[in-house]
Amino acid sequence: xxxxxxxxxxxxxxxxxxxxxxxxxxxxxxxxxxxxxxxxxxxxxxxxxxxxxxxxxxxxxxxxxxxxxxxxxxxxxxxxxxxxxxxxxxxxxxxxxxxxxxxxxxxxxxxxxxxxxxxxxxxxxxxxxxxxxxxxxxxxxxxxxxxxxxxxxxxxxxxxxxxxxxxxxxxxxxxxxxxxxxxxxxxxxxxxxxxxxxxxxxxxxxxxxxxxxxxxxxxxxxxxxxxxxxxxxxxxxxxxxxxxxxxxxxxxxxxxxxxxxxxxxxxxxxxxxxxxxxxxxxxxxxxxxxxxxxxxxxxxxxxxxxxxxxxxxxxxxxxxxxxxxxxxxxxxxxxxxxxxxxxxxxxxxxxxxxxxxxxxxxxxxxxxxxxxxxxxxxxxxxxxxxxxxxxxxxxxxxxxxxxxxxxxxxxxxxxxxxxxxxxxxxxxxxxxxxxxxxxxxxxxxxxxxxxxxxxxxxxxxxxxxxxxxxxxxxxxxxxxxxx
Amino acid sequence: xxxxxxxxxxxxxxxxxxxxxxxxxxxxxxxxxxxxxxxxxxxxxxxxxxxxxxxxxxxxxxxxxxxxxxxxxxxxxxxxxxxxxxxxxxxxxxxxxxxxxxxxxxxxxxxxxxxxxxxxxxxxxxxxxxxxxxxxxxxxxxxxxxxxxxxxxxxxxxxxxxxxxxxxxxxxxxxxxxxxxxxxxxxxxxxxxxxxxxxxxxxxxxxxxxxxxxxxxxxxxxxxxxxxxxxxxxxxxxxxxxxxxxxxxxxxxxxxxxxxxxxxxxxxxxxxxxxxxxxxxxxxxxxxxxxxxxxxxxxxxxxxxxxxxxxxxxxxxxxxxxxxxxxxxxxxxxxxxxxxxxxxxxxxxxxxxxxxxxxxxxxxxxxxxxxxxxxxxxxxxxxxxxxxxxxxxxxxxxxxxxxxxxxxxxxxxxxxxxxxxxxxxxxxxxxxxxxxxxxxxxxxxxxxxxxxxxxxxxxxxxxxxxxxxxxxxxxxxxxxxxx
Numbered sequence: 020x021x022x023x024x025x026x027x028x029x030x031x032x033x034x035x036x037x038x039x040x041x042x043x044x045x046x047x048x049x050x051x052x053x054x055x056x057x058x059x060x061x062x063x064x065x066x067x068x069x070x071x072x073x074x075x076x077x078x079x080x081x082x083x084x085x086x087x088x089x090x091x092x093x094x095x096x097x098x099x100x101x102x103x104x105x106x107x108x109x110x111x112x113x114x115x116x117x118x119x120x121x122x123x124x125x126x127x128x129x130x131x132x133x134x135x136x137x138x139x140x141x142x143x144x145x146x147x148x149x150x151x152x153x154x155x156x157x158x159x160x161x162x163x164x165x166x167x168x169x170x171x172x173x174x175x176x177x178x179x180x181x182x183x184x185x186x187x188x189x190x191x192x193x194x195x196x197x198x199x200x201x202x203x204x205x206x207x208x209x210x211x212x213x214x215x216x217x218x219x220x221x222x223x224x225x226x227x228x229x230x231x232x233x234x235x236x237x238x239x240x241x242x243x244x245x246x247x248x249x250x251x252x253x254x255x256x257x258x259x260x261x262x263x264x265x266x267x268x269x270x271x272x273x274x275x276x277x278x279x280x281x282x283x284x285x286x287x288x289x290x291x292x293x294x295x296x297x298x299x300x301x302x303x304x305x306x307x308x309x310x311x312x313x314x315x316x317x318x319x320x321x322x323x324x325x326x327x328x329x330x331x332x333x334x335x336x337x338x339x340x341x342x343x344x345x346x347x348x349x350x351x352x353x354x355x356x357x358x359x360x361x362x363x364x365x366x367x368x369x370x371x372x373x374x375x376x377x378x379x380x381x382x383x384x385x386x387x388x389x390x391x392x393x394x395x396x397x398x399x400x401x402x403x404x405x406x407x408x409x410x411x412x413x414x415x416x417x418x419x420x421x422x423x424x425x426x427x428x429x430x431x432x433x434x435x436x437x438x439x440x441x442x443x444x445x446x447x448x449x450x451x452x453x454x455x456x457x458x459x460x461x462x463x464x465x466x467x468x469x470x471x472x473x474x475x476x477x478x479x480x481x482x483x484x485x486x487x488x489x490x491x492x493x494x495x496x497x498x499x500x501x502x
Numbered sequence: 503x504x505x506x507x508x509x510x511x512x513x514x515x516x517x518x519x520x521x522x523x524x525x526x527x528x529x530x531x532x533x534x535x536x537x538x539x540x541x542x543x544x545x546x547x548x549x550x551x552x553x554x555x556x557x558x559x560x561x562x563x564x565x566x567x568x569x570x571x572x573x574x575x576x577x578x579x580x581x582x583x584x585x586x587x588x589x590x591x592x593x594x595x596x597x598x599x600x601x602x603x604x605x606x607x608x609x610x611x612x613x614x615x616x617x618x619x620x621x622x623x624x625x626x627x628x629x630x631x632x633x634x635x636x637x638x639x640x641x642x643x644x645x646x647x648x649x650x651x652x653x654x655x656x657x658x659x660x661x662x663x664x665x666x667x668x669x670x671x672x673x674x675x676x677x678x679x680x681x682x683x684x685x686x687x688x689x690x691x692x693x694x695x696x697x698x699x700x701x702x703x704x705x706x707x708x709x710x711x712x713x714x715x716x717x718x719x720x721x722x723x724x725x726x727x728x729x730x731x732x733x734x735x736x737x738x739x740x741x742x743x744x745x746x747x748x749x750x751x752x753x754x755x756x757x758x759x760x761x762x763x764x765x766x767x768x769x770x771x772x773x774x775x776x777x778x779x780x781x782x783x784x785x786x787x788x789x790x791x792x793x794x795x796x797x798x799x800x801x802x803x804x805x806x807x808x809x810x811x812x813x814x815x816x817x818x819x820x821x822x823x824x825x826x827x828x829x830x831x832x833x834x835x836x837x838x839x840x841x842x843x844x845x846x847x848x849x850x851x852x853x854x855x856x857x858x859x860x861x862x863x864x865x866x867x868x869x870x871x872x873x874x875x876x877x878x879x880x881x882x883x884x885x886x887x888x889x890x891x892x893x894x895x896x897x898x899x900x901x902x903x904x905x906x907x908x909x910x911x912x913x914x915x916x917x918x919x920x921x922x923x924x925x926x927x928x929x930x931x932x933x934x935x936x937x938x939x940x941x942x943x944x945x946x947x948x949x950x951x952x953x954x955x956x957x958x959x960x961x962x963x964x965x966x967x968x969x970x971x972x973x974x975x976x977x978x979x980x981x982x983x984x985x
Contacts, residue, residue, distance in 0.1 A: 056583060056625055057613065060576035065641060068573045090551045093543035094577075094615070094646060094662050095599070100539060113605050116578070118615060120600040121661075122650040130540065132577070132601060132615070142539055152836065158548060162646075163577060167605040178604075179577050353635065 038244040046173045049366045059171045059178030069311035087157045095130035100138040104263040110230025114166040132165040140186045141264035150269045159185040174291035182286035188278045195279035199255040202283040203236045206251035215306040215417035221473040233257035239473040241425040242295035245446025247472045247499035253283035303367025307410040315368045316348040319356045319375035332379045452492025454485035469498045521727040529656045532849045542654045542661030552794035570640045578613035583621040587746040593713025597649040615648040623669045624747035642668040657774035665769035671761045678762035682738040685766040686719045689734035698789040698900035704956040716740035722956040724908040725778035728929025730955045730982035736766035786850025790893040798851045799831040802839045802858035815862045935975025937968035952981045
């Protein structure tokens with residue numbers, strides 16, 4: 020085929036020109052996902068789903084290292100169960116899809132397609148737990164949930180999304196709080212080390228808590244357009260759900276006591292985060308640890324004679340690399356090498372190996388980094404080690420670059436006027452004092468469309484004054500406009 | 503605690519006395535699953551779900567080795583899509599759970615909670631495919647489906663179940679048929695090699711085909727009570743769905759043509775198969791390849807001094823075994839060793855290592871096989887190799903034993919009267935001739951409650967006469983009463 024590479028790239032809007040259009044172009048162009056005929060629901064295409072599979076593998080191992088096991092609970096939840104915890108049902112009711120008919124009959128009680136699984140899981144825990152010896156219970160499930168959304172965006176907000184939800188039950192309030200914070204730290208390290216996304220761990224304000232939670236913790240990240248993305252949350256429920264679902268146990272001292280529960284989740288919206296934190300005008304840049312393809316090989320030849328030599332050389336490369344990397348060799352003949360370069364850049368493959376007649380002669384390959392486009396010739400003998408180093412370096416560089424961007428887009432402000440100016444012109448996080456009142460929080464939101472994203476765990480000795488009322492601040496917080 | 507092992511085991515009905523009660527006792531007692539407050543839906547508890555995770559890992563690798571990739575499609579399917587293929591909707595309509603309300607509003611069109619995903623996936627394929635270059639598409643998804651069932655049984659028949667469903671699209675009828683048979687072979691080898699369940703691969707009769715299929719293939723297994731279990735199916739749709747969903751492509755010759763599709767699935771009912779094929783009066787026996795715990799270590803001591811020595815010896819064992827096996831060390835102090843032996847037998851762990859003071863003195867352990875209770879002392883130095891051999895041997899022995907049972911419970915019959923006698927007294931497969939008529943098939947079912955489970959791929963030269971009408975048989979088939 021005669022299509023040139025530029026035709027291919029033309030389809031992608033420039034990131035600097037229109038971030039939202041660029042985002043959609045990249046998601047569709049790289050075939051991560053597609054719209055579906057079901058309102059608000061998307062299709063996870065194989066290349067996008069492969070990122071999720073890598074996320075699952077890495078995060079699941081981190082969970083299991085803390086003693087968590089997986090299980091699966093029913094998709095449909097009777098309305099009466101959902102109503103047991105008052106705040107919880109109030110929070111989710113407007114978003115529930117209801118099953119009213121099964122087979123050809125109307126149901127006596129309608130069933131919610133789970134928007135989250137606290138209700139059904141707590142009901143089972145109340146049955147399973149008798150004694151302190153049965154505690155703690157540390158269960159996670161990988162599934163999808165449905166939340167009726169009117170305004171949807173691929174990966175970021177959809178009526179159905181894939182996620183994991185962990186639910187634990189403990190004998191004491193302290194142990195539950197400890198677990199909530201432990202899982203927050205699991206998310207922080209996973210996001211920073213595996214997805215190369217720097218995050219700020221901390222609390223949500225009371226008005227932003229998960230329905231039913233005593234405390235909600237979050238890890239908050241800054242996207243390439245200066246808006247924030249809540250990347251995972253961890254909730255400390257104290258005994259709220261245990262009381263609502265009558266989860267009690269016989270303690271060591273012979274007394275019957277209520278348990279303490281937590282829940283914590285991370286969803287496929289983190290794939291949106293990967294795109295928006297690392298991508299550039301050419302498309303995706305996927306961190307090596309979760310890239311479906313870490314290394315792509317593109318052959319180059321002009322004559323039939325060259326072709327044979329290049330293909331033989333590629334066989335040697337395959338042999339040298341073995342199973343050490345997630346490797347793809349692009350042998351398709353209907354595309355030019357230039358077209359392929361652009362396609363694999365759009366798809367964000369961290370390293371490209373170009374193999375032409377000159378490389379055959381030198382027993383080498385040309386290695387091109389996706390992140391900074393550095394190009395170097397590497398002897399075949401050094402290839403495994405150089406690829407290991409390069410992938411590790413790309414992983415670290417992506418994190419450093421994102422952190423530098425975040426630091427450069429974090430602004431200390433002392434008034435709402437100043438904050439508005441920053442939000443409209445420079446975009447990013449506003450780091451400022453807050454007196455702790457709902458009133459000031461709501462007023463800032465009203466005036467700026469920015470919310471308190473996170474009250475960081477790490478606090479300065481003197482938080483200064485409240486950005487809105489000027490009174491003494493209780494804490495320093497991060498404000499931002501958010502996804 | 504003072505509970506003795508016999509108290510624990512008392513709870514399990516004897517397999518020989520009441521197979522159905524034994525099955526339920528084992529599922530609940532081994533904590534594989536539990537009933538839920540949602541009618542017909544079960545909870546997959548961590549120990550049961552861990553078997554499914556191992557199944558997923560092994561089967562997914564087998565799929566990927568044939569070029570299949572994973573993806574995810576929406577849970578809810580608009581009724582109009584489900585109606586596009588006439589036979590398909592007729593087959594599933596009575597089993598569909600319907601979502602009629604989203605948030606607080608009634609939907610304009612009701613949405614089916616997927617009973618299977620042909621409709622939504624074919625709709626996407628019709629959008630994605632333009633040219634022969636886009637073919638084949640080889641996609642699988644791991645998910646849950648909902649089919650409204652009145653009579654449910656844990657793992658075997660539930661209103662929601664976990665499974666995988668693969669959906670492929672091809673340029674020719676031959677290629678689709680080839681893929682259908684390839685996936686049947688993947689299931690056969692997986693069931694026999696990984697689950698140690700011998701199966702008979704073959705076709706379903708037209709009356710037992712999947713709704714919309716041109717041909718349905720199955721792998722059929724015999725359970726310990728002589729009833730059959732359909733363990734996986736693979737469907738060749740020819741161009742039925744392509745025509746219903748207008749899936750066309752521009753072929754090499756410049757002509758626009760319809761595609762050819764297949765689908766194939768295996769569900770968590772195979773866990774029911776594992777229980778019913780391998781289990782015994784003491785509970786589960788899980789084939790080593792999918793056992794959540796392959797080796798359990800039970801310490802034995804009477805004095806505090808012995809305890810220290812035994813625990814040190816167990817540390818050495820841990821070190822020697824490293825990550826080579828899925829290992830659990832049962833250090834709980836509230837249970838006696840005898841209690842633990844019974845508990846881990848109930849849970850079907852293939853190998854138990856007993857470690858007492860004498861083993862410390864001998865630098866050895868006592869190895870006990872779950873399948874035949876063989877007991878031997880093994881020096882610590884030989885332990886890794888002995889465990890590898892023993893686990894491989896258990897895997898093979900379970901298969902051999904199941905195959906021998908099946909062979910002993912397969913009966914050639916020449917009349918319906920003879921067949922009835924076998925079904926009522928000996929139970930098992932009836933191997934007999936069939937003339938190929940719907941009439942004889944239906945009559946046998948009516949008279950014996952046994953159906954044609956499978957028309958085996960391997961056929962004798964002379965199939966003899968039809969068991970019902972006595973005319974010349976077209977094929978030899980396996981009849982059985984089934985789950």
